[in-house]
Amino acid sequence: MLPLYLAAMAPYSAAMLFVIDAISTQHRSALPFWSALLTLATLWRWLWLPAVQRRVQEDVRGEPTLPLGKHLAKILLIKAGASFAILWGGLIVIPAFYGFFLSAFAAPALLESGGGMFREVKRALLWIHHSARRFAGVSLALTVAFMAAGLGAFLLQLVMISTLLPSLLGLEAADLSLTLRSWSWFLCLAYLLFVLFDYYWTVASVMVFYDAQSRQLGSDLRLRLGTIQGREA
């Protein structure tokens, strides 16, 4: 599934590198072009990510899922709605929280049951609602890990510039102050971190989906067993 993921991310990464270059050299006039390219690369990434998740899903199930092509429009529509909730509802945390998990579950849910779009969205939202506390734990852990890694990269950058490079290479600290050029390294590092976490979550979200589903089934079974035992007693 790594080659599939790399195929999904290659145009996105290339566009992102040009954006980082434009930012760190302050070429504001170049931004509209590279932003447009990044938007197209995002579309490409979205077309491929469900295929990556499907590969994981087939590994988990041990048998083929439903065909992706037939359900791709519905998956993309759900992901678009979910990322709308993330981008515009980000300030009031809750829509972003549901959107984040809904976007990750869209492909596994539709390729598992092939039901109608609205039914699957409703079911997925119910799962997320039922597992909100555990999911909050998952997203908190992801956020903390991501921020810690970002902070680590940032501090490493600072240390490199302020102490290591001057003492190792005998360069004057004043010459090596925080120039905008050195920010490009930091931005590249941050992007690399994003890619690592994105790959991790693309794969892990399928497992989380099946975990949520089996827990839901498990509690249903317990409920049914309870009523059967109640009747016998």
Added chain:
Amino acid sequence: MAIKKKMCVNHPDRPAIGECVITARPICSECTTRYEGVNYSKEGLEILRRRRAAEARRSSGGERLAAALLALGSPLFLFLLYLFYLLSFEAVIDLLQLEWRDVFQGL
């Protein structure tokens, strides 16, 4: 509970081997069609076939609706995404133009 021997609804002289899962009427071996591991009568199979066809129609209707919505909505969505990217990157440049050296020396 006493087991009462049931007769086939179509052949009153033949004992039923089971019930149709859809119509719940007793049927003999000749009237039974085994499909997907369960027993159906002729009428039950016809009801199942109609149900499946309606389901398929509904789901392909949903797929067509999704595709149409996607075709109509995606230009707007992509434009909003483009704006989001552009404004964020402009903001990052503004942020980096702060005098960071002064900020760090102030710490």
